[in-house]
Amino acid sequence: MEITVLDVGQGDSVVVSTPSGHHILIDCGPGPTGSDDQGIWDAGKGTVLPYLRYKGINRLDAIFVSHPHDDHMGGLSSIINNIKVDRLYMPPVDYQDSMVTAIIEEARENNVLMAYITDGYSIKVGDRVSIEAVHPPDTLKASSTDTANDSSLVLMVTYRRFKMLLAGDIEKLGEQSVLASGNDINVDVLKVPHHGSKTSSSPEFIDRINPTYALISVGNNNYGHPSDEVMERYRDSGTEVITTKEAGAITIITDGTGFSIKGYINQNGR
Numbered sequence: 001m002e003i004t005v006l007d008v009g010q011g012d013s014v015v016v017s018t019p020s021g022h023h024i025l026i027d028c029g030p031g032p033t034g035s036d037d038q039g040i041w042d043a044g045k046g047t048v049l050p051y052l053r054y055k056g057i058n059r060l061d062a063i064f065v066s067h068p069h070d071d072h073m074g075g076l077s078s079i080i081n082n083i084k085v086d087r088l089y090m091p092p093v094d095y096q097d098s099m100v101t102a103i104i105e106e107a108r109e110n111n112v113l114m115a116y117i118t119d120g121y122s123i124k125v126g127d128r129v130s131i132e133a134v135h136p137p138d139t140l141k142a143s144s145t146d147t148a149n150d151s152s153l154v155l156m157v158t159y160r161r162f163k164m165l166l167a168g169d170i171e172k173l174g175e176q177s178v179l180a181s182g183n184d185i186n187v188d189v190l191k192v193p194h195h196g197s198k199t200s201s202s203p204e205f206i207d208r209i210n211p212t213y214a215l216i217s218v219g220n221n222n223y224g225h226p227s228d229e230v231m232e233r234y235r236d237s238g239t240e241v242i243t244t245k246e247a248g249a250i251t252i253i254t255d256g257t258g259f260s261i262k263g264y265i266n267q268n269g270r
């Protein structure tokens, strides 16, 4: 199995390719509607689609959108309008979001089945690969765009003994909810919540996950991501931290027992 955390600048986008030839996308990077100073940059068109074409991927079994913020969902429109996508999964929200409304329409036009999912929802992808939502519970629907981070989908990708957790943009409340759920979240690799923000990655959260590698998807931003203190916190617990800002795209290859990981810029392997 190959998992690549793409370098989409300030945002998230991860491609999972299974041994049985299935391909899943988790988040789509920022799009042209973003309010950040990214101008008309569209990571869907500029990074995700070219990567998929380079890898010979012309169909996605599913796209998971962790939460409806531009840096995770902005690139989605270009993707579903240019490549065959079977299913689209999102967490439910309790407010009207213009980006979601527009995507529902585009999904319908492109025959993409759409479903709102919460914790406990799991899909099997070919042999021995599963992707399971471990968060949010349906009691934690975002009431506004400002609180959408904590209701991000948190996804556990499992292939035999290998596990990776993708934590969306959850912050303190979301982390506490994940911890309280009692789910086994000890993993090999963590996609760090909220771009390494200082409002996430509490010591208890890092402790329970206890990852060998912590991957931070981050680009130029005005929020102070990633926080030096947070990166120190991971390193102090024996976790190696890799950021897309320094390493470019980060690829994990696993046979379900061991795994290797390397950044595009530093190809020496780690």
Ligand SMILES: [Zn+2]
Pocket (backbone or CB within 6 Å): 011, 012, 069, 071, 072, 169, 194, 195
């Ligand atoms: Zn984000």
